[in-house]
Amino acid sequence: MTPEQLVSYVDATSAALGLRLRADHRPGVVRFFGLAAEFAALVEAVPLGPHDEPAVNFTPVTPREKEA
Amino acid sequence: MSIAALLQKDASAMAAAVQSKAVSAVALVQASLDRIEATNARVNAFTDVVRERALRRAAQIDASLFSDRGARTRELPLLGVPFAVKSLFDIAGLPTLAGSKIERESPPARSDAELVRRLENAGAVLVGALNMDEYAYGFTTENSHVGAAHNPHDLSRIAGGSSGGSGAAVAAGQVPLALGSDTNGSIRVPASLCGVFGLKPTFGRLPRTGSYPFVSSLDHLGPFARSVRDLALAYDLMQGPEAPGLRDNGCAQREAELATPALSRGLQGLRIGVLGGYFRERAQPEALTAVDAVAQALGASQTVELPMVEAGRAAAFLITNSEGAALHLPDLRTRAHDFEPLSRDRFLAGALLPAAWIARAQRVRRLYAEQVARLFERYDVLLAAATPCAATPIGAEWFEINGQRLPVRPSMGVLTQPISCIGLPVCAVPVWGAHPDLPIGVQVIAAPWREDIVLRVAAALESAGVAQAPVAAL
Numbered sequence: 001m002t003p004e005q006l007v008s009y010v011d012a013t014s015a016a017l018g019l020r021l022r023a024d025h026r027p028g029v030v031r032f033f034g035l036a037a038e039f040a041a042l043v044e045a046v047p048l049g050p051h052d053e054p055a056v057n058f059t060p061v062t063p064r065e066k067e068a
Numbered sequence: 069m070s071i072a073a074l075l076q077k078d079a080s081a082m083a084a085a086v087q088s089k090a091v092s093a094v095a096l097v098q099a100s101l102d103r104i105e106a107t108n109a110r111v112n113a114f115t116d117v118v119r120e121r122a123l124r125r126a127a128q129i130d131a132s133l134f135s136d137r138g139a140r141t142r143e144l145p146l147l148g149v150p151f152a153v154k155s156l157f158d159i160a161g162l163p164t165l166a167g168s169k170i171e172r173e174s175p176p177a178r179s180d181a182e183l184v185r186r187l188e189n190a191g192a193v194l195v196g197a198l199n200m201d202e203y204a205y206g207f208t209t210e211n212s213h214v215g216a217a218h219n220p221h222d223l224s225r226i227a228g229g230s231s232g233g234s235g236a237a238v239a240a241g242q243v244p245l246a247l248g249s250d251t252n253g254s255i256r257v258p259a260s261l262c263g264v265f266g267l268k269p270t271f272g273r274l275p276r277t278g279s280y281p282f283v284s285s286l287d288h289l290g291p292f293a294r295s296v297r298d299l300a301l302a303y304d305l306m307q308g309p310e311a312p313g314l315r316d317n318g319c320a321q322r323e324a325e326l327a328t329p330a331l332s333r334g335l336q337g338l339r340i341g342v343l344g345g346y347f348r349e350r351a352q353p354e355a356l357t358a359v360d361a362v363a364q365a366l367g368a369s370q371t372v373e374l375p376m377v378e379a380g381r382a383a384a385f386l387i388t389n390s391e392g393a394a395l396h397l398p399d400l401r402t403r404a405h406d407f408e409p410l411s412r413d414r415f416l417a418g419a420l421l422p423a424a425w426i427a428r429a430q431r432v433r434r435l436y437a438e439q440v441a442r443l444f445e446r447y448d449v450l451l452a453a454a455t456p457c458a459a460t461p462i463g464a465e466w467f468e469i470n471g472q473r474l475p476v477r478p479s480m481g482v483l484t485q486p487i488s489c490i491g492l493p494v495c496a497v498p499v500w501g502a503h504p505d506l507p508i509g510v511q512v513i514a515a516p517w518r519e520d521i522v523l524r525v526a527a528a529l530e531s532a533g534v535a536q537a538p539v540a541a542l
Contacts, residue, residue, distance in 0.1 A: 002342075009420070010417070013420040014420060017401075018401055019087075019420075022403070022404065024206070025413055028413030028414075028418045029413050029420075030417075031417075032389075032413050032414045032417035033417040033420055035240065035416060035478075036385070036386060036389055036418070036421055036425075039385045039386055040421075042379050043383055043425065043429050043432050044425075044428065046379045048432070049267065052431050052435050054431045055431070056285060056430050059317065
């Protein structure tokens with residue numbers, strides 16, 4: 001992402017989430033979002049197939065037995 | 069032995085002194101409280117001391133020892149031993165602060181965290197709550213709300229984080245045993261910088277019930293101690309499935325697999341490799357010297373690469389950033405100014421990460437875990453430095469590693485984050501002599517559920533004098 005894209009993205013998504021960024025917070029948020037984007041590029045570069053599953057598993061919740 | 073001399077010993081020696089009635093539990097707990105009072109203004113490890121509760125509990129132990137239940141009480145393995153917990157563990161009657169200002173408004177916890185209960189059931193006595201990075205998001209414990217935790221071996225330096233109070237309290241001889249949490253390195257980093265032993269068990273081993281979460285997908289709990297036998301003992305006492313009812317969904321609820329019996333088995337049959345590449349490129353000379361000293365003591369000469377390590381670290385960063393921020397989104401919307409200034413902007417940015425990045429990060433994490441599992445078909449143990457360097461000065465913003473200038477606060481966990489990402493058990497062992505004045509830790513890493521191996525290797529290193537955790541001269 002270009003520096004301009006980073007700023008546009010941060011402004012648009014913070015507004016969409018109802019996250020009002022103060023003027024003194026915004027530069028740091030843009031900087032850290034840029035850092036995350038660098039890490040995202042490393043993750044995007046890993047070839048994955050449709051059967052590469054996520055690390056998170058869901059366990060269905062069994063209802064407690066009814067009392068007699 | 070005087071009570072002051074006993075306080076320099078490990079938890080097992082303290083319990084033995086109480087069991088033999090050489091010292092009372094009240095005297096031992098009082099000595100710990102006195103040590104905290106004498107040193108905490110300089111170390112700032114404790115943020116709450118539960119003096120009345122601790123002395124009441126110690127008095128109950130002493131009364132029980134002299135009652136008709138005395139024989140059973142005497143068998144409790146941590147009898148009368150004072151311990152403390154990172155301030156994200158529930159302590160009945162106190163709000164669970166997790167190092168924050170915001171949670172001061174929370175109601176007091178109604179009961180103790182599961183692991184606090186388990187240690188107290190073994191005779192230990194809780195004496196207080198410990199300093200940490202706010203909501204566990206940091207590696208330095210420079211907490212702006214209550215002040216930084218100071219490294220007991222050099223008070224001008226950081227204790228590491230996020231469980232900085234836990235590492236500092238044990239190194240300062242305030243308590244022989246403490247609990248912390250580790251999402252990306254928060255047990256191993258302070259253990260390394262404060263020169264104590266720290267165990268991050270396998271992900272899902274110890275129940276997190278009654279602790280304030282940071283990143284449920286990655287959070288682990290574990291002990292700090294000044295001896296390997298204490299670390300193994302505390303770990304063994306905290307293992308096992310939870311009773312039906314309110315349980316940690318991230319806990320595998322496995323039956324206890326005791327590590328203590330393995331401690332004396334030595335190194336025979338273990339295939340040990342030294343992690344190269346990523347891990348050596350991000351380490352300063354003292355970290356490399358410490359790893360080499362450990363490798364030499366263990367007879368390990370093969371250097372191996374951890375596959376996909378950079379992508380794995382990246383996945384851990386993204387999952388942490390997004391999941392941690394999402395947890396606090398309501399407060400980030402309405403009162404961002406009340407968050408720790410040193411991590412607030414990182415939290416805010418994390419709330420904005422695209423879902424596609426996180427979904428992919430979780431898939432990369434799985435692939436990475438599978439590839440590393442193949443490496444463990446050839447090795448039982450892998451070694452790497454726990455931190456890129458020894459403790460940095462409090463307030464330092466940058467350090468240099470291999471000619472690259474990096475921010476200290478997010479980078480101190482660069483060597484631990486790829487390991488916890490896939491939940492491997494690690495014992496951080498403290499090494500002296502690699503740096504002129506300060507300790508630095510080495511990670512002893514094994515395949516999932518093999519805490520017995522990492523503790524066995526740590527015990528061998530301790531016996532050989534390669535790893536040790538002396539109380540700081542304060």
